[in-house]
Amino acid sequence: MHACSKGGGGLCDAATIESNPRTIWSRDSRCSASWSACRSDLSRTRRWTAHEERREAERRVGESAAPAGPESLIERGLDRNNIVAVHTGECWDPGERSKPATRAQAIEALRQQVPACTKCRPDTALGFEDQALRSVPRCVVM
Numbered sequence: 001m002h003a004c005s006k007g008g009g010g011l012c013d014a015a016t017i018e019s020n021p022r023t024i025w026s027r028d029s030r031c032s033a034s035w036s037a038c039r040s041d042l043s044r045t046r047r048w049t050a051h052e053e054r055r056e057a058e059r060r061v062g063e064s065a066a067p068a069g070p071e072s073l074i075e076r077g078l079d080r081n082n083i084v085a086v087h088t089g090e091c092w093d094p095g096e097r098s099k100p101a102t103r104a105q106a107i108e109a110l111r112q113q114v115p116a117c118t119k120c121r122p123d124t125a126l127g128f129e130d131q132a133l134r135s136v137p138r139c140v141v142m
Helices: 014-019 027-065 103-111
Strands: 072-076 083-088 098-101
Touching: 072 103, 083 103, 098 103
Parallel strands: none
Antiparallel strands: 072 083, 072 098
8 A cells, every 4th residue: 555646545446546647657567667676686697797707807818828937936045145045936934135046056956955935845846855964065175
C-alpha cells in the first residue's frame, strides 16, 4: 500500500497502481529497467575481466622475456678494492656496494678466503660446502 491521488490522497493497493495507466512505473517498465541495469553491470564486469586477463597475460610474457639476473654478486668494501663478501644472484641482502660477477669470479673470490654470505650461502651453491675444498691463499710468505 502507498499513498496515491485516488480518493483524496488515501492509500491504494498494488492492483490499483498496476491497473492505472497513468502510473509512472508500470510492472513492464520496472522489469525493463532492472534488465537494463543487469545487462549494464554484466557488460562492465565482462570488460573488467577481459582487461584483467590481458594484464595477467602481459605480466607472464614480461616475466618470461626478462633477462636473467647475475649468477653471483661480489660485495666490495668502502675503498672499492677489498672484497667483503660473495653472494648468489638471488640474495635478499647483498649490500649497497654489490656488483654482478661471473661464476668464475665468485669461485676465485671464495678460493681466496673471501667470506660467503651467511644468508644465501653461495659457497654451497657453487660446490664449496666444506672449508677443506678451498685452496690456500696464493701469496704464502715463508
